[in-house]
């Protein structure tokens with residue numbers, strides 16, 4: 001189960017946080033298969049990696065949110 005909308009900008013692993021079997025948030029353990037971009041709540045963009053399950057949650061390129 002995904003942990004809210006939480007994610008991490010750490011590279012080399014899937015950026016999403018998920019619940020571990022004990023219900024604590026942990027980094028998604030799946031192998032990253034793609035890279036993309038996500039913006040934080042301030043509109044700053046970060047390059048991130050994503051596994052196949054979370055690949056649809058990243059953008060192909062940074063997109064200014066004020067447009």
Ligand SMILES: [Zn+2]
Pocket residue numbers: 014015016028029030050051052053054
């Ligand atoms: Zn993932």
